[in-house]
Amino acid sequence: MLHGSPFRCLCVIQAALLTATLGACATDGAGTGTGSGQGPTAPRSIGVVTTIQPVPEFVSASRPAAAPEYIPVGVTPPARGTDKRSAEDVKKLEADLDAQRSRSRAYAGRPTPKSSYDGKLPPRPARPPKEPAAE
Numbered sequence: 677m678l679h680g681s682p683f684r685c686l687c688v689i690q691a692a693l694l695t696a697t698l699g700a701c702a703t704d705g706a707g708t709g710t711g712s713g714q715g716p717t718a719p720r721s722i723g724v725v726t727t728i729q730p731v732p733e734f735v736s737a738s739r740p741a742a743a744p745e746y747i748p749v750g751v752t753p754p755a756r757g758t759d760k761r762s763a764e765d766v767k768k769l770e771a772d773l774d775a776q777r778s779r780s781r782a783y784a785g786r787p788t789p790k791s792s793y794d795g796k797l798p799p800r801p802a803r804p805p806k807e808p809a810a811e
Contacts, residue, residue, distance in 0.1 A: 761769070
């Protein structure tokens with residue numbers, strides 16, 4: 677039975693998909709609709725396209741006048757304000773870190789206290805008796 681309801685539904689769906697696919701080919705990709713005769717103002721008239729705003733002054737002031745020859749990766753960080761640690765300071769820091777590691781290991785290795793839980797679940801409390809229905 678090729679004339680049943682499911683076959684008609686499938687044909688309608690295929691026709692709708694074909695129409696949508698071919699309709700997408702009628703534009704130039706920018707939504708100007710050159711193939712449909714709507715002209716370039718159609719997207720703007722329905723509010724899909726916005727107008728380009730001028731660049732704020734602080735943005736144009738922060739950009740270089742000419743485009744660089746390379747893509748900048750980032751800003752070079754300023755020079756360090758503090759000097760390198762001396763060998764004596766490094767040894768002192770290592771000793772502090774070693775002492776902290778020893779304290780942490782001692783704390784982790786302490787014996788754990790016995791639990792009072794014996795592995796059995798306590799019984800559920802009894803339900804309160806139902807009150808007789810009010811008459």
